[in-house]
Amino acid sequence: AKIRIIHYINQFFGQIGSEDKADQVPIIKEGFVGPGIALQKTLGEEAEIVATIICGDTYFAEHMDDALDKIIEMIDKYKPQGVIAGPGFNAGRYGLACGAVCNAVQQRLCIPAVTALYPENPGVELYSKDVYILKAGGSAVSMRDSISKLGPFATKLFKKEKIGFPEEEGYIAQGRRVNIWAEKRGAVRGVDMLLKKLSGSHFETELPMPIFDNVLPASPITSLNESTIAL
Numbered sequence: 577a578k579i580r581i582i583h584y585i586n587q588f589f590g591q592i593g594s595e596d597k598a599d600q601v602p603i604i605k606e607g608f609v610g611p612g613i614a615l616q617k618t619l620g621e622e623a624e625i626v627a628t629i630i631c632g633d634t635y636f637a638e639h640m641d642d643a644l645d646k647i648i649e650m651i652d653k654y655k656p657q658g659v660i661a662g663p664g665f666n667a668g669r670y671g672l673a674c675g676a677v678c679n680a681v682q683q684r685l686c687i688p689a690v691t692a693l694y695p696e697n698p699g700v701e702l703y704s705k706d707v708y709i710l711k712a713g714g715s716a717v718s719m720r721d722s723i724s725k726l727g728p729f730a731t732k733l734f735k736k737e738k739i740g741f742p743e744e745e746g747y748i749a750q751g752r753r754v755n756i757w758a759e760k761r762g763a764v765r766g767v768d769m770l771l772k773k774l775s776g777s778h779f780e781t782e783l784p785m786p787i788f789d790n791v792l793p794a795s796p797i798t799s800l801n802e803s804t805i806a807l
Contacts, residue, residue, distance in 0.1 A: 578621070578622060578623055578624045579619075579622060579623035579624070579657045579658060579731065579734045579735065580623075580624065580626045580654065580655065580656040580657050580658075581619070581623055581624065581625050581626065581656055581657070581658050581659065581660055581730070581734070582625070582626065582627055582628070582629060582650075582651050582654055582656045582658075582659045582660075583608060583609075583612045583615065583625045583627075583628045583629070583659075583660050583661075584628075584629045584631070584647070584659065584660070584661040584662070584673075584674065584677050585609065585610060585611065585612070585628060585629075585630055585661075585662070586630070586631060586632065586633050586636075586664075586667075586669075586670045586673065587600040587630060587631070587632040587633065588633075589609075589610040589611050590605075590609055590610055590628070590630030591609060591610050592630060592632075595634075597632060598632040598633045598634035598635065599632050599634050599635045600630065600631060600632030600635055601631070601632070601635055601643075601646070602629060602630070602631040602635075602636075602643055602646045602647050602650065603629070603630050603631075604627050604628065604629050604630075604650045605627065605628050605630065606626070606627055607625065607626070607627065607628065608625040608628055609628040609630065610628075611663070611719060611723060612625050612628050614719070614720065614723045615660065615723050615726065615727055617727075618723055618724055618726070618727025618728060619727045619730070619731055620727075620731065622731055622735070623657075623658075623730075623731050623734065625660075626654055626656065627650075627654055629647055629650055629651070631643055631647065631673065633667070633669035633670050633673065634669065636669065636672075636673040636676075637669045637672065637673070640676065643673075644676060644677070644680045647677055647680070648680055648681065648684050648685065651681060651685065652685060656687065657687060657688075657734050658687055658688050658689065658690070658730060658733065658734035659677070659678060659681045659687065659688075659689040659690075660689070660690055660691070660726065660730050661673075661674035661675075661677050661678050661689065661690075661691040662674040662691045662692050662693065662712070662726075663691070663692035663693065663710075663712045663718075663719065663722040663723065663726060664691060664692070664693045664694075664697060664699060664712070665693065665694050665697070665712050665713060665714055665715050665716060665718070665722070666693075666694035666696060666697050666714040666715065667697070668697065668698050668699075671693045671694075671697035671698060671699030671700070672698055672699045672702065673699075674691040674693065674699055675691060675693070675699035675700070675702055675703030675704075675707055675709070676699075676702075676703070677689070677691075678690065678691050678703065678707040678708075679703050679706055679707050682706065682707065688708075688733050688734055688736075689707060689708075690707070690708045690709070690710065690726070690729060690730050690733055691707065691708075691709055691710070691726075692709065692710040692711070692712040692722045692725070692726045693709050693710075693711075693712055693748075694711075694712055694713060694714045695711055695748060696714075700748055704748045704749075704750060705750050705751060706750075708729070708733060708739070708747050708750075709747060709748045710722070710725055710726055710729055710745075710746050710747050710748075711746055711747070711748060725746050729745060729746070729747070765782070769781065769782075
């Protein structure tokens with residue numbers, strides 16, 4: 577039997593409308609819609625998109641709990657083996673919805689889910705630790721490239737095959753540390769990296785450090801008694 581997949585998209589890619597239809601409540605349609613046509617082709621003969629859920633970005637953002645309850649109920653009726661959301665590119669509300677749907681599916685239905693977002697999408701910061709998020713371009717211009725990666729990865733994930741490291745598979749790092757067998761001991765690898773660094777050659781650290789944003793504070797208020805303060 578083929579792997580049964582549910583695809584989640586917003587009102588724009590669901591061919592309902594643009595911002596004028598952003599308050600669209602969740603609906604479900606049989607088969608694939610919009611980008612699901614290309615996505616189905618990348619899934620091959622092993623999997624099929626049995627239904628597509630469409631929800632307006634504004635509705636989801638303003639009624640997240642209610643939207644998730646409806647979406648999970650719709651998905652559960654089809655008993656799929658996996659859920660694909662997006663790609664959401666760098667669309668903020670859409671990206672948050674893609675991440676939230678995937679996260680809820682994994683927690684409530686205990687089935688795998690995957691999406692594809694631009695690395696700076698706010699959905700990445702919120703959900704990349706728990707959800708596989710493939711790297712997508714910043715806009716729908718990169719649809720073909722994003723879909724070509726999303727389909728094969730999803731099939732591999734839903735077949736419960738071993739998922740490799742982020743740099744191998746193309747998903748955003750989840751911050752997990754795992755043990756692997758290496759040809760050289762740690763001390764030798766460390767010296768090799770140091771020599772490359774000193775010579776200006778390219779090297780990749782085995783323990784990347786977190787990068788924190790350095791935000792300059794606003795100028796101090798000079799006269800507090802003449803200012804309007806929000807708490």
